[in-house]
Amino acid sequence: MASLVLAEHDNAMLKDATHKAVTAAAAISTPVHVLVAGENCEAVAQAAAKIAGVEKALHADAPSLARQLAEPMEALILSLAGAYDAILAPATTTGKNILPRVAASLDTPQVSEILKVVSPDTFEHPIYAGNAIETVQAPAGKIIATVRTAAFGAAAEGGGATLEKITAPADPGLSKFIGEALSKSERPELTSARIVISGGRGLGSAENFKLLDSVADKLHAAVGASRAAVDAGYVPNDYQVGQTGKVVAPDLYIAVGISGAIQHLAGMKDSRKIVAINKDADAPIFQVADYGLVGDLFKSLPELDEELAKRGYK
Amino acid sequence: MKVLVPVKRVIDYNVKVRVKADQSGVDLANVKMSMNPFDEIAVEEAVRLKEKGMATEVVALSIGPHQASETIRTALAMGADRGILVKTDQTVEPLAVAKILKAIVEAERPDLVITGKQAIDDDSNQVGQMLAALLGWPQATFAHSLELAADSAKVAREIDGGLQTVEVKLPAVITTDLRLNEPRYASLPNIMKAKKKSIDEKTAADLGVDIAPRLKVLKVSEPPKRGGGMKVESVGALLDRLKADGVI
Numbered sequence: 335m336a337s338l339v340l341a342e343h344d345n346a347m348l349k350d351a352t353h354k355a356v357t358a359a360a361a362i363s364t365p366v367h368v369l370v371a372g373e374n375c376e377a378v379a380q381a382a383a384k385i386a387g388v389e390k391a392l393h394a395d396a397p398s399l400a401r402q403l404a405e406p407m408e409a410l411i412l413s414l415a416g417a418y419d420a421i422l423a424p425a426t427t428t429g430k431n432i433l434p435r436v437a438a439s440l441d442t443p444q445v446s447e448i449l450k451v452v453s454p455d456t457f458e459h460p461i462y463a464g465n466a467i468e469t470v471q472a473p474a475g476k477i478i479a480t481v482r483t484a485a486f487g488a489a490a491e492g493g494g495a496t497l498e499k500i501t502a503p504a505d506p507g508l509s510k511f512i513g514e515a516l517s518k519s520e521r522p523e524l525t526s527a528r529i530v531i532s533g534g535r536g537l538g539s540a541e542n543f544k545l546l547d548s549v550a551d552k553l554h555a556a557v558g559a560s561r562a563a564v565d566a567g568y569v570p571n572d573y574q575v576g577q578t579g580k581v582v583a584p585d586l587y588i589a590v591g592i593s594g595a596i597q598h599l600a601g602m603k604d605s606r607k608i609v610a611i612n613k614d615a616d617a618p619i620f621q622v623a624d625y626g627l628v629g630d631l632f633k634s635l636p637e638l639d640e641e642l643a644k645r646g647y648k
Numbered sequence: 649m650k651v652l653v654p655v656k657r658v659i660d661y662n663v664k665v666r667v668k669a670d671q672s673g674v675d676l677a678n679v680k681m682s683m684n685p686f687d688e689i690a691v692e693e694a695v696r697l698k699e700k701g702m703a704t705e706v707v708a709l710s711i712g713p714h715q716a717s718e719t720i721r722t723a724l725a726m727g728a729d730r731g732i733l734v735k736t737d738q739t740v741e742p743l744a745v746a747k748i749l750k751a752i753v754e755a756e757r758p759d760l761v762i763t764g765k766q767a768i769d770d771d772s773n774q775v776g777q778m779l780a781a782l783l784g785w786p787q788a789t790f791a792h793s794l795e796l797a798a799d800s801a802k803v804a805r806e807i808d809g810g811l812q813t814v815e816v817k818l819p820a821v822i823t824t825d826l827r828l829n830e831p832r833y834a835s836l837p838n839i840m841k842a843k844k845k846s847i848d849e850k851t852a853a854d855l856g857v858d859i860a861p862r863l864k865v866l867k868v869s870e871p872p873k874r875g876g877g878m879k880v881e882s883v884g885a886l887l888d889r890l891k892a893d894g895v896i
Binding site: 344401403404405408426427428430431432433434435436437438439441442443444445446447456460461462463464465466467468469470471472473506508509510511512513514515516517525529553570571572577578580585586596597603606607608609620621622623624625626627628634637638641642645647 | 659661664665667674741742743746768769770771772773774775776777778779780781782784785786787788789790792802805806807808809810811812813814815816817820826827862863864865866867868869870871874875877878879880882883884886887889890893895896
């Protein structure tokens with residue numbers, strides 16, 4: 335049979351999370367089809383057709399799908415489900431919202447946030463905020479899973495899938511979109527950035543948090559935060575890295591003024607290299623850091639900024 | 649308006665979990681257990697709706713062993729009116745939990761189910777969505793704020809890029825995110841009062857729900873440990889290292 339991957343996009347751009355979920359899907363069941371559901375999202379469907387390893391991009395376009403609300407998306411995926419033995423979505427807030435509805439309607443258990451495909455029906459996924467890894471085997475029947483995107487490499491570009499327009503079922507009419515308030519940022523997105531610099535309570539204020547900006551700009555890094563910094567009101571919640579925020583695994587993660595609570599480590603400990611800057615030499619963050627700089631961040635940060643400038647980063 | 653609040657008994661969020669040596673699971677023996685923090689937020693929201701005169705009754709429900717009745721008592725002490733314990737000693741997977749909740753909803757006929765977006769033990773983040781699907785109800789997951797009207801709810805949801813506001817028809821399922829509210833501490837008089845509130849006991853069999861696990865847990869292991877790092881003396885030395893590693 336085949337696997338179906340729900341594309342992550344905003345009607346204009348296909349997100350990298352899709353490519354990563356395709357990698358997971360290819361290890362479970364091939365061929366891989368990608369479902370692009372939205373409104374006026376033709377360009378996204380075309381981009382999905384270019385992912386290497388994808389055989390077909392399904393394009394459903396309707397006003398009711400514009401915001402990918404769970405109820406119409408469930409109806410759409412159920413209308414396609416019969417042809418697939420695996421249905422996957424990236425474990426984004428969109429995928430996490432939609433997929434359990436599909437699973438329940440198909441009377442199939444879901445495996446959340448798979449980290450590794452051990453075999454086509456067996457997966458590793460984190461429990462207890464990543465403090466334990468559970469290996470589970472799904473029963474015979476369909477595989478339904480969300481994919482922890484930080485754990486999979488992105489499928490390459492360069493495929494030539496066929497593009498197929500499909501018709502969306504009628505909107506169940508249970509929910510409607512009212513509005514959204516998205517954070518505007520010129521920086522890369524936290525979950526796909528190659529470098530992330532995060533601040534904690536050690537920054538002390540919303541004003542001081544901006545000290546990270548200059549370094550972030552020079553490194554083309556995304557800016558994140560610990561839950562403590564979010565709770566203290568320094569930055570909005572969508573900056574949060576951790577068990578209750580976003581899970582990231584960049585090439586380089588720089589933790590500034592973050593002590594390293596378990597809940598924060600759960601969101602960043604799979605980063606390739608971790609740097610910690612903290613004045614407390616005993617802070618738990620140093621136990622996971624590859625490089626630790628013990629010192630006052632209000633001195634180290636400007637120094638770092640200056641040194642980067644000196645070395646030609648701008 | 650009646651509100652049903654499912655709550656789960658889990659390892660307290662401050663406890664560092666230990667994986668058992670035989671890899672059969674995590675060690676639950678003599679470990680402090682508490683109400684799932686997201687469910688506490690759900691109880692708080694329901695109780696506030698009652699205090700505002702919008703909800704008439706708040707029913708707290710838990711599925712688990714005898715001790716899960718303590719978790720229900722916590723909800724009662726926070727202001728829930730009565731409890732239901734669906735007693736079982738076995739692991740109940742999210743889909744089975746949703747089926748039990750569906751049976752309870754059909755009997756109790758609440759207008760709103762509010763529960764945590766995920767439990768901090770299995771981190772599944774499935775039950776609210778599954779329940780909504782089984783009932784054919786709309787859902788508003790990851791709630792950041794809630795505005796209730798007679799036949800609909802307007803919910804701002806925490807999504808990856810910021811906030812999204814949706815309006816759902818009632819009845820509906822709402823799952824809570826961290827910033828919805830700050831749960832109260834139960835006062836001593838309310839803890840005493842909670843002891844007199846009733847907890848109705850049932851089993852999954854009473855409700856006609858098969859809770860046999862469908863997923864097979866092969867093992868539970870420790871996450872890979874990171875190798876020991878090193879301290880660097882200056883930002884210059886740090887940048888040299890990062891350059892050598894090829895990450896900047």
